[in-house]
Amino acid sequence: MRPERIPQLAPRERILDAAEELFFNEGISRVTVDAIAAKAKSTKMTVYRHFDSKDALVLEWLRLLVDKYSEVFEVLSAQYAGDPKAQILGFAQFIAHDLSAASYRGCPFTNSLAEIPEPGNPARRLIEEHKKRQFLRLVVLCAEADLPEPNEAAMELTYLMEGAQVVSQNKSIVGVGENLMKMVRKKITG
Numbered sequence: 001m002r003p004e005r006i007p008q009l010a011p012r013e014r015i016l017d018a019a020e021e022l023f024f025n026e027g028i029s030r031v032t033v034d035a036i037a038a039k040a041k042s043t044k045m046t047v048y049r050h051f052d053s054k055d056a057l058v059l060e061w062l063r064l065l066v067d068k069y070s071e072v073f074e075v076l077s078a079q080y081a082g083d084p085k086a087q088i089l090g091f092a093q094f095i096a097h098d099l100s101a102a103s104y105r106g107c108p109f110t111n112s113l114a115e116i117p118e119p120g121n122p123a124r125r126l127i128e129e130h131k132k133r134q135f136l137r138l139v140v141l142c143a144e145a146d147l148p149e150p151n152e153a154a155m156e157l158t159y160l161m162e163g164a165q166v167v168s169q170n171k172s173i174v175g176v177g178e179n180l181m182k183m184v185r186k187k188i189t190g
Helices: 003-008 011-026 033-039 044-050 054-079 084-099 108-115 122-144 150-170 176-189
Strands: none
Touching: 011 033, 011 044, 011 054, 011 108, 033 044, 033 054, 054 084, 054 108, 054 122, 084 122, 084 150, 084 176, 108 122, 108 150, 122 150, 150 176
16 A cells, blocks of 8 residues: 555555555455554454454455456457457466565465355355456456367466466576466467
């Protein structure tokens, strides 16, 4: 959260901004409601006035993150209407863009899944549904791009993008984003 934004935002938005930054940088379980309140220049009581619990705050943060990813697909669909290969490349570029940041901690969805082991947890279900929709969107794009076996092609693309995020996180290979883009281009152009 940029400090100059703090006084300009309503309390709920300040809390969400603070939670987003802390969850990204430290993980869900390590972040306390007190830390979120302090970062938001708010009080714990204000946090609970806007969110019934930390779990409710986590769920809202993840909903906003899902919306961001969905918006990327919508923008790419409009920008590259009728060009499914460009849409696939655009999504891969969206993923690759963050991989080179020194502060990159991995996919926020995957990291959250690791911290939310309960199968029925609403946040976990939200992530699982999001990942399924993302995969199905790739299947449709692969079919529209006339790639052989679109389901398998979408699986391979998913493995490439998800795997790149893990490799970038563990820093075992340099240039992960650039390598990801080369592999995705090769996959969709043959």
